Amino acid sequence: MSISNLLKRVQLFANLEPGELEQLAAICQEKTVGSGETIITQNTTGKEMYIVAQGSAEVYIQGLSDARSLVVLGKGQVIGEMALIDQGYRSASVRATREGASLYVIESEAFYKLCDANNHIGFIVMRNLAIDIAFKLRHRNLTEL
């Protein structure tokens, strides 16, 4: 699947114009990770977010004695977006699942530069990000039942 076809299936970028998706595609870098390979390490700083193009990734929290799996994120999901917003430490670790994962990486500096240049992209993405966080919270609540 081409990057344009993937990006229009990513809810974070829903309602962007085709030309705006092309601008986003221009700042995406491809990355492939093998089975079990670490994508994000908890409590480290990071300046990029990832989009899962193929395969999936497991989000987990490493405690003092053991690790607790939180969710598996598959095609079209965004990983590491919180650090993009608050510039804080990574709240969890993420690793590729058994099938590995193909990712697109978006660096925060390039992303903010694009949002500054086109405020419509910034508005839409931030609104969609709020929806994405609400969705993840609802998913989390259902797994606690």
Added chain:
Amino acid sequence: MNEEVYYKVSYVVAGGEHPGAIINIDKMPYVGEQVMFDGRIFEILEVMELMPPVGNFGFLHATCRYLRDATSDDLLNS
């Protein structure tokens, strides 16, 4: 206008032995469908709307149950 519709699906595994998954798909999931994530095959038991749709995205929740681990053929065909 024939706008494409996509679905963001929250898969929750009955019994709590797996944390579940979130995946975007092109077709609405249905009861009895087999889905693969985390190297395992699950069967969907129930589908419901999790949040109202926004634009061309639907937000769904699917309860499913573990069936088996995926084979190398499953992984290749995914």
